[in-house]
Amino acid sequence: MARRLPTGGSRIDRSRPVTITVDGETVEAYAGDTLASALLAADRLLVSRGIYSGRPRGVIGVGVEESNAYVQVLDDGHVDRGGDQGGGGGEPMVAATTLEVADGLAVERIAGRGWLSTDVDHRRYDTLTTHCEVAVVGGGLAGLRAAVAAQAPGVRVLLLDDGPVLGGAAADLPAGSPAGLELEALLGELTCEVLVRTTVTGSHGHGRLVAVERGRRLHHVQAARIVLATGAQERPMVFEDDDRPGIMLACAAADYVSRYGVLPGERAVVWTAHDAGIHAALELAAAGTELAAVLDVRGSMAPELAGALDALGVPVHLGAEVTGTDGSDDETGRLVRVHTSAGSWDADLLAVSGGSNPAVQLFSHPGGRTRWSDEVAGFVPDTPAPGQAGRESVVGAAAGETATIPGWREQLTPPAAWFRSSVGDPERVFVDPHRDATLHDLRRAHAAGLSSVEHVKRFTTVGTGADQGRGFGVLTVGILAQELGRPVGEVGTTTYRPPYLPLSFGLLAGRNRGVLSDPVRVSQVHDRVAHAPMENVGQWKRPWFFPTADETGPGAMDAAVAREVAAVRTGVGMMDASTLGKILLQGADVGVLLDRVYTNLFSTLKVGKVRYGVMCGPDGMVIDDGTTARLSETAWLMSTTTGNAASVYDALEEWHQTEWPELDVTITSVTDQWSVVAVAGPSSRFVISALAPDLDVSAEAFAFMEWREAVVAGIPARVMRVSFSGELAFEVNVPSWWGAALWDAVAEAGEPWGITPYGTETMHVLRAEKGFPIVGQDTDGTVTPHDLGMSWAVSRKKPDFIGKRSLARDDAQRPDRRHLVGLVPVDGRTRIVEGAQLVAHGADLTAFPVAMAGHVTSAYPVGHDGQPFALALLDGGRDRLGEVLDAVDDLVPLAVRVTGPVSYDPEGARRDG
Amino acid sequence: MADVTGVLDLRRSPLADTAFGVTSPGLSLDELPFRSLVEVRSPEPPTAPGLVWRLGPAWWLVDDSPTTEPALEVPLADEVRAANPGCPVVDVSAQRTTIVVTGEHATRLLAHGCAIDLTVLPVGEAVQGDLAGAQVVIGRTADELRIYVRPAFARHLAAWLTDAALPYT
Amino acid sequence: MLRIPCPHCGERDETEFHYGGEAGVDYPADPSALADDAWAAYLFLRANPRGWFRERWFHGSGCRLWFALERHTVTDEIRSA
Structure with missing residues (x-):
């Protein structure tokens, strides 16, 4: 620990040594060190290299303003309770100045660019929402004063600070100093909730802040009032060869002494544009740094400061500037000599301080406007975002105040706004070392005609690195203004947008990863069918097909589906139909509402009956279909497709509430109330009969599109005779907690008939053969009921229904609209591909554009006749039956013949068994 | 109906057979079925x-x-x-199952996945909203929070709650 | 994140709501009486002002209430309609 002072360091605990690894080499540090302070203490100055130039770079700053010292974290050494296994994963582009050391921390130095780890990240991230009346951002003296003042009964105050302890700069000052005494008093009064090591990364308007705690927890803070006490950041100055290790911000250099007991240099030149830089020089001198010279760009110096320097025998040069530096010949390239307008000196530290930038980023995020202040020599908050007015205030250094901390680095003479020295090779004047961007680049931008700071940023990439211009951003604006010959306030800053600091994707995902990444919905029958491969239908998992032990390998699905289809067509099958949306409508006017939302007539439906209906949007395009049963005079049970359950539920609510509130209707989702097992096939009647001996299942007593209450296997049930396969079928509805029991009972009762469970794929084949479209697969929002060949379901008598007016438009009645048709391959065996484009047979596929006549919406390898078939939307399709077209997939044509959409039992003879 | 109890016994609650349940001094979670x-x-x-x-x-x-x-x-x-x-x-009744959350950490646990301010939810009142991606009703009784969740989402929510509870148990 | 003031539930996160577009666009009393362009205007044409805009929101995850509010389309300020 070559540069570690024997005493001092407010943030380190010398009784707790910590060992870290840098590029595989061991580095000793103390608890409380940052990686930057540990490296400085170990005299390891070379921390990174320029991303393009490869030039050696060292630590510049002491916090989030750092522009150079970004490293790759290999293992953050962090292990805590709650499932965090720590380590692993790694993290690219972490600022050494904000990275706290811990045993096991391992980093690698990088050249301006990290890499994403391909390891699984085992760290535990989470999210927490906190509501409060007042959120105070920044726990320095200004923030503490605001927090203590806001504390009151019933007022929840949340104080957030990015450092390890509260107090900001005051925490590093002697306990007996005025600032130390005030800090002690404020901490004594502080009772509110406090989050340290928590950086607010965004102010998103409407009182919402987002903050990161220790890189592990994402806080959403919802505050009625926000106080920004975010402080200020030190601004550098630029000159030729301004990027060598050993060139640091002056106050940052002094902070390494007070916070970490690290002396950043033996012999220093200090160059400043404001008094804080002189104070920093004195602090460094007090710690043992020999001051070779102090340069101030200003023409005068306060007598107190001049006197103090004089007492130390330090030469002071007013109105002077640094013009260049020399570096060592070894690989560190560290600073060895400083050239200035007042002479040259050997030095291992050049401490510069160009002024202070109020940290206005959070003020700006929601739209707050800043202005340039000559008094502050920086951009200060001006007009808060309109939505924040009255809700947000800015205090302390962030507001441009200069005397927030009593007795500390007092400003005695106004600061200068100084942005760069006037001489030097512009290609070696780095205005954004993080991006390796130079004064030369800025001048090229200017020469190219760019004058807006936003354009210059994008042209030069200045301010686009991981530091997002926190260090050099305002400086760049100042230099640009100088180049343009315009006032800096007129040029203005780039737009500050969240996040203030980089957020990892792991953090954003929180615990919503793996199985928790998105809710998985399962029916109450799921455990009985969970062995099947699953198909995702929205958030639902539905059994896709049920392979037997023999059905393996690539052909498993085709074999299983063929077997399942045959079972339903010739015997009996069963499927879990619980996922279909179910909506209960109650009230005297349900029939009126249904007449308006369905294209066909519903109000005439008798109790005990079920009707199929199609729903359109006001534009006349199909949005859903399903059956609705009339349970009583005033209660109706609607079913929707699985995927549209929520949107139909919402649409009904919308029409009722916003257009027809006078209707006596209440709408309740009951999708999960019911488990549904569909029993389909010519033998289904025998199975239902065995399960429900008291139910007369004859076609005469229990007709198609009727429902009955019954006891099925002892379970109270509602049985519906509806069919999505064209076969005789029964859908048994029971309160969902009996779903698994019902499945078991049906399977057992069906055994003598060889009952076969089937999945969604078989369901699709069965319905496709019947020409039943699936809304959202065979339709795409441009398809009317007439296009689907369902004019029979569109009432001509009703004065209106949603979509009727649109269906009357000329365009909706064009004979060449795209119609639903069937397709079969001309060769009788080649599979048609879903999504294939339909073009004229023999069309030249190289003569772009090729006229497209439609596309394949559903395709299956085998139907009841053993041949592949498909459904498609085809221009004027109903008038083109028998025509041969090419279905083109990936430029490979397949000759297909157009058929009607119904390829099986067109007479509907099978539905009664 | 001959065997009433037998039929009732055939019911399965959404979280039956999932080993769901957390019992610790500061936090407990359990399904209240049926x-x-x-x-x-x-x-x-x-x-x-x-x-x-x-x-x-x-x-x-x-x-x-x-x-x-x-x-x-x-x-x-x-x-x-x-x-x-x-x-x-x-x-x-079968459209939602009930999850009971008790203990000093109950409200904070839900704040990991719910943006609603439950700290100010009075006893006897409920809110509807989203918890960990599932639409729920959350009601506060004198000594517990009751979460009413659709059975289809229950296993997801239970897994999420169990994971969220780790630091509190 | 917008905070939407639901008349029943109070202020909630935007993610609990569905946006319903411009408020005050009534379903025509007799659509069949409208010419094609008037019907098309009902279907597709909406105001899109720069400034205050009266719009509909649906508290889908909460109380399922439809309501209107005014939002400033530039600043996202919200006030009751």
Whole structure:
């Protein structure tokens, strides 16, 4: 620990040594060190290299303003309770100045660019929402004063600070100093909730802040009032060869002494544009740094400061500037000599301080406007975002105040706004070392005609690195203004947008990863069918097909589906139909509402009956279909497709509430109330009969599109005779907690008939053969009921229904609209591909554009006749039956013949068994 | 119906067989299966046994003991219907299952996945909103939070809650 | 994150709501009486002002209430309609 002072360091605990690894080499540090302070203490100055130039770079700053010292974290050494296994994963582009050391921390130095780890990240991230009346951002003296003042009964105050302890700069000052005494008093009064090591990364308007705690927890803070006490950041100055290790911000250099007991240099030149830089020089001198010279760009110096320097025998040069530096010949390239307008000196530290930038980023995020202040020599908050007015205030250094901390680095003479020295090779004047961007680049931008700071940023990439211009951003604006010959306030800053600091994707995902990444919905029958491969239908998992032990390998699905289809067509099958949306409508006017939302007539439906209906949007395009049963005079049970359950539920609510509130209707989702097992096939009647001996299942007593209450296997049930396969079928509805029991009972009762469970794929084949479209697969929002060949379901008598007016438009009645048709391959065996484009047979596929006549919406390898078939939307399709077209997939044509959409039992003879 | 108890025993709650449950001094989680739940539409609070939660304008959820007789609809529905003439009533007993959260960390646990300010939710009141991606009703009794969640989402929510509870147990 | 003031539930996160577009666009009393362009205007044409805009929101995850509010389309300020 070559540069570690024997005493001092407010943030380190010398009784707790910590060992870290840098590029595989061991580095000793103390608890409380940052990686930057540990490296400085170990005299390891070379921390990174320029991303393009490869030039050696060292630590510049002491916090989030750092522009150079970004490293790759290999293992953050962090292990805590709650499932965090720590380590692993790694993290690219972490600022050494904000990275706290811990045993096991391992980093690698990088050249301006990290890499994403391909390891699984085992760290535990989470999210927490906190509501409060007042959120105070920044726990320095200004923030503490605001927090203590806001504390009151019933007022929840949340104080957030990015450092390890509260107090900001005051925490590093002697306990007996005025600032130390005030800090002690404020901490004594502080009772509110406090989050340290928590950086607010965004102010998103409407009182919402987002903050990161220790890189592990994402806080959403919802505050009625926000106080920004975010402080200020030190601004550098630029000159030729301004990027060598050993060139640091002056106050940052002094902070390494007070916070970490690290002396950043033996012999220093200090160059400043404001008094804080002189104070920093004195602090460094007090710690043992020999001051070779102090340069101030200003023409005068306060007598107190001049006197103090004089007492130390330090030469002071007013109105002077640094013009260049020399570096060592070894690989560190560290600073060895400083050239200035007042002479040259050997030095291992050049401490510069160009002024202070109020940290206005959070003020700006929601739209707050800043202005340039000559008094502050920086951009200060001006007009808060309109939505924040009255809700947000800015205090302390962030507001441009200069005397927030009593007795500390007092400003005695106004600061200068100084942005760069006037001489030097512009290609070696780095205005954004993080991006390796130079004064030369800025001048090229200017020469190219760019004058807006936003354009210059994008042209030069200045301010686009991981530091997002926190260090050099305002400086760049100042230099640009100088180049343009315009006032800096007129040029203005780039737009500050969240996040203030980089957020990892792991953090954003929180615990919503793996199985928790998105809710998985399962029916109450799921455990009985969970062995099947699953198909995702929205958030639902539905059994896709049920392979037997023999059905393996690539052909498993085709074999299983063929077997399942045959079972339903010739015997009996069963499927879990619980996922279909179910909506209960109650009230005297349900029939009126249904007449308006369905294209066909519903109000005439008798109790005990079920009707199929199609729903359109006001534009006349199909949005859903399903059956609705009339349970009583005033209660109706609607079913929707699985995927549209929520949107139909919402649409009904919308029409009722916003257009027809006078209707006596209440709408309740009951999708999960019911488990549904569909029993389909010519033998289904025998199975239902065995399960429900008291139910007369004859076609005469229990007709198609009727429902009955019954006891099925002892379970109270509602049985519906509806069919999505064209076969005789029964859908048994029971309160969902009996779903698994019902499945078991049906399977057992069906055994003598060889009952076969089937999945969604078989369901699709069965319905496709019947020409039943699936809304959202065979339709795409441009398809009317007439296009689907369902004019029979569109009432001509009703004065209106949603979509009727649109269906009357000329365009909706064009004979060449795209119609639903069937397709079969001309060769009788080649599979048609879903999504294939339909073009004229023999069309030249190289003569772009090729006229497209439609596309394949559903395709299956085998139907009841053993041949592949498909459904498609085809221009004027109903008038083109028998025509041969090419279905083109990936430029490979397949000759297909157009058929009607119904390829099986067109007479509907099978539905009664 | 010959074997009433047998039929009731055939029911499975959404979190049965999932080993769901957390018991620790500061936090406990458990499923309360088979509650009798009915939704009522009424401008005024309905007359009903058990807990009555307000879900929205003129919209209420009644939570009472599990039924003891198997039927297409729980008896509570008719009971509430009779006590509140003219008010639409729907049996939603199997439409939601109930998860009970107790302990000093209960409210904070939910704040990891719910943006609603539950710290100010008074006893006897409920909110509807999203918790860990699932739409839920959350009601506060004197000593617990009750989460009503659709069975289809119950396993997801239980897994999420169990994971979220790790630091508190 | 917008905070939407639901008349029943109070202020909630935007993610609990569905946006319903411009408020006050009534379903025509007799659509069949409208010419094609008038019907198309009902279907597709909406105001899109720079400034205050009266718009509909649906509290889908909460109380399922439809309501209107005014939002400033530049600043996202919200006030009751």
